[in-house]
Amino acid sequence: MRTRCRAAFALLLALLMASGVSTLAQEPTEKKSSELTADEKAQLAKEKQSAAAAQKKLEATWKTIYRPTHVPDRVILTWNGDPATSQAVTWRTDTTATKAVGQIALSEGGTAHDSLGAKVRPNPDKTKTVPGKTEFVKSDLFEAHYHSVSFAELKPATKYVYRVGDGATWSEWYEFRTPSDKPEPLSFMYFGDAQNEIRSHWSRVIRGAYSDMPKAQFMIHAGDLINRGTADGEWGEWHHAAGWINGSIPSVPTPGNHEYSGFALPKFGPKDPPKGEVKGEAKDEAKGEPKADEPKEGKKVAPKSRLSPLWKPQFTLPENGPAGLEESAYYFDIQGVRVISLNSNERQDEQVPWMEKVLKDNPNKWTVVTFHHPIYSTAKGRDNKKLREAWRPVFDKYTPDIVLTGHDHTYGRSGIMREDNLLTGARVHERGTVYVVSVSGPKFYKLEKEDWMVSSAADTQLYQLIRIDGDTLHYEARTANGTIFDTFDLNKKPKGEGAAAAPPVPESGGALPVWVALGAFAVVALVVLCRRFVIRAAA
Numbered sequence: 001m002r003t004r005c006r007a008a009f010a011l012l013l014a015l016l017m018a019s020g021v022s023t024l025a026q027e028p029t030e031k032k033s034s035e036l037t038a039d040e041k042a043q044l045a046k047e048k049q050s051a052a053a054a055q056k057k058l059e060a061t062w063k064t065i066y067r068p069t070h071v072p073d074r075v076i077l078t079w080n081g082d083p084a085t086s087q088a089v090t091w092r093t094d095t096t097a098t099k100a101v102g103q104i105a106l107s108e109g110g111t112a113h114d115s116l117g118a119k120v121r122p123n124p125d126k127t128k129t130v131p132g133k134t135e136f137v138k139s140d141l142f143e144a145h146y147h148s149v150s151f152a153e154l155k156p157a158t159k160y161v162y163r164v165g166d167g168a169t170w171s172e173w174y175e176f177r178t179p180s181d182k183p184e185p186l187s188f189m190y191f192g193d194a195q196n197e198i199r200s201h202w203s204r205v206i207r208g209a210y211s212d213m214p215k216a217q218f219m220i221h222a223g224d225l226i227n228r229g230t231a232d233g234e235w236g237e238w239h240h241a242a243g244w245i246n247g248s249i250p251s252v253p254t255p256g257n258h259e260y261s262g263f264a265l266p267k268f269g270p271k272d273p274p275k276g277e278v279k280g281e282a283k284d285e286a287k288g289e290p291k292a293d294e295p296k297e298g299k300k301v302a303p304k305s306r307l308s309p310l311w312k313p314q315f316t317l318p319e320n321g322p323a324g325l326e327e328s329a330y331y332f333d334i335q336g337v338r339v340i341s342l343n344s345n346e347r348q349d350e351q352v353p354w355m356e357k358v359l360k361d362n363p364n365k366w367t368v369v370t371f372h373h374p375i376y377s378t379a380k381g382r383d384n385k386k387l388r389e390a391w392r393p394v395f396d397k398y399t400p401d402i403v404l405t406g407h408d409h410t411y412g413r414s415g416i417m418r419e420d421n422l423l424t425g426a427r428v429h430e431r432g433t434v435y436v437v438s439v440s441g442p443k444f445y446k447l448e449k450e451d452w453m454v455s456s457a458a459d460t461q462l463y464q465l466i467r468i469d470g471d472t473l474h475y476e477a478r479t480a481n482g483t484i485f486d487t488f489d490l491n492k493k494p495k496g497e498g499a500a501a502a503p504p505v506p507e508s509g510g511a512l513p514v515w516v517a518l519g520a521f522a523v524v525a526l527v528v529l530c531r532r533f534v535i536r537a538a539a
């Protein structure tokens, strides 16, 4: 009987191991070009031809559906000042709209701000008109004007209506609410890379997140919003997917490597800029850049590679970052929370003194940091060692509460962590940082599970909803259909006793796969059975 039990055990273990191996199956190794047979080469050429034809067709579609008109589109709220008292708006038109104007009024139950039927529209007693800026941009598809206006001297915690245009043609009236100027409950959404199939597959993610948290104060996009930073059609898909949500809830974007135009560069820059109130232009500085689907991580960005010329025209962001990284590295304070965007694509060392100052001189109870490349990678074969060595000591010293990243096209979330915790596995600090890597689009990499992960996922589109209320930060990661996948609470301890308590084990979707749990159950059951047989045999 003992022999039979041993054999059963061995079989079960072999099955479990085989199951594990299949879960972590290796990617098929790619052959070198010289190793391909003639048939394989022909097949490859055919596939490339077909992909090029599909891309051409897609670009023709983009040219049709995302062509700018004189009516404002791509309307998006961002901040470039104090969120409690200011609001920036950016939008796009064709080049016939040569002027930028914004109108803003307190939100009322009716149309008092825009007296329908009155002689004067809008009502000058209710509505303030603010001049904006206009910038000409020639992209790979279109010549367009990007406009922006900054509404200032707003009242905190107040609902406003606004519209933008050139003074003759206007957007619809949108509505937003300014945050309070005091610490108050705050909620926001966070998205990892959208990047691919944005119109077809990412749209439901942002719309689902909005339907779950329609009163969110802002939305963090942790880089790689699109696949090719210079592809206007992809930006068209991104704005289309979010639609009027972008005009109602401010966005907080941080650039990823795909916003850096080191690949697939179109020619930018006006040949014959239209006359009128055109200010600024985007020049083609990157001819001859190597084409690649994705720049390799850990390698320096090519010297000529730079943030997409479409980034600054379409996002009006704080300019309080290190010199030269304005509108990509920045911070703002909102209702007792400091939100910091870092630019992980370039000049990582140079950002350290700035980052240290922003983390040190911080009167807020909570600190949220976002950037693109993760400090701790979740995808197989990826690691941003240089970035980790540069930034992790600063995070360990000042322990921001949560760091929100993307890039690895998988999901991984730590407990409260500092590097020495990770190395020893024994010393438990009361202070530390929760690190998250997430993905919202449909491109996935293979997950590589690590000890630091409390929760992880592969092949899953996710969005995150975060609520901060007093001493508690509540976090939820939800799948594309709204199912809660991972959740935890961070609880601040009384002043001077550390930043936050350890998060509980997630309610669902933890790092432990179902087959491991089933396997463990089977082993226990087998042990009990075998013992019973052994006892009977002995008797």
Ligand SMILES: [Fe+2]
Pocket: 224, 256, 257, 258, 372, 406, 407, 408
């Ligand atoms: Fe990336």
